[in-house]
Amino acid sequence: MAQTDRHKEIADRIVALLKAENFPPFRASEVRYEDPPEIKPSNGITVSPMEESEGVGTNLQDDIQYTFRITRSIGRMNTQEGLTAKSYFRNRIRQMFHRKRIGGIECELITIVRHADFTSMPKWRRSNLDVCAMLITVTVRETRVTE
Secondary structure (H helix, E strand, C coil), X not given: CCHHHHHHHHHHHHHHHHHCCCECCECHHHEEECCCCCCCCCCEEEEEEEEEEECCCCCCEEEEXXXXXXXXXXXXXXXXXXXXXXXXXXXXXXXXXXCECCCCCXXXXXEEEEECCCCCCHHHHHCCCEEEEEEXXXXXXXXXXXX
């Protein structure tokens, strides 16, 4: 399978898992795939592919790491309720994905979660939106194609 196809396959799986969860105040219809990610995030939860990189692997297989940004955005900034909802979102994403397999992906090894860095996105900070994001990296062992 081509890496870009695998990236989309994993993104679709992450979106399906997020839609099955409860992330107030969002409905399942507000969880979506977005490629490329918007300059200014819209309300809802978006899953955007970020990068593909190569891990250690073996003599005949490569460990390919597929990274995604999961962004939660709502149209208000820093109320106490918003901070509680952000904490819930971050904790729930970690509970769902960190050091686990998401399932349904052939040869999946592990998934790692970390906080996203917003310092390179000043437009997001100036937009007065309540935004937080997590990065998810899914490592998949792919058979090396030999000619």
